[in-house]
Amino acid sequence: MIQEFLQSTLPLDSSVSLRRSDTDPDKEMARAHSEAFEIVSDDGETVGFVKAWEDDPSFRGYVHFDSEGNVIDWKVFKDRLQS
Template identity: 40%
Template sequence: MNPHMLDIALPGNPNLKLQEVAPDSDDHSTAHEKNTSFEMIAEDGQVVGYVKTWHESDGYSGYVQFDSEGNVLDWKVLRDRQ
């Protein structure tokens, strides 16, 4: 995933950290797609949300940010300049 996309996905709170979540062993993503999930961790170690990112071979990438209950807070889809 493009690090710039993660900068966009993080809220303006520097006290939150992203921790990558290991993919499921039954994940059937194709080799040309890169999907990554992260937990948003507060200073006290509590999970306060999630970010799911993707980058596809056709140049599209994006993220969805969720709160701790799974409600969508923000999302964005971008296309790489070619």
């Protein structure tokens, strides 16, 4: 579900794709479900990284890094509860 969320919200060029990373989840985000992804070019080169989390479907976000680990973007999404 996190990957679909990223594909719909993260502004990525069509020449790159997300590949799930084999990293350990952040201990600081133990309550939330988190996943890490590499942003890979069509040539197979890693051009960035994304760490994303979801506490529940109404509260989630991501941090987008360049290939050197510098933060490019950081977004948090909180859906309004509908009555």
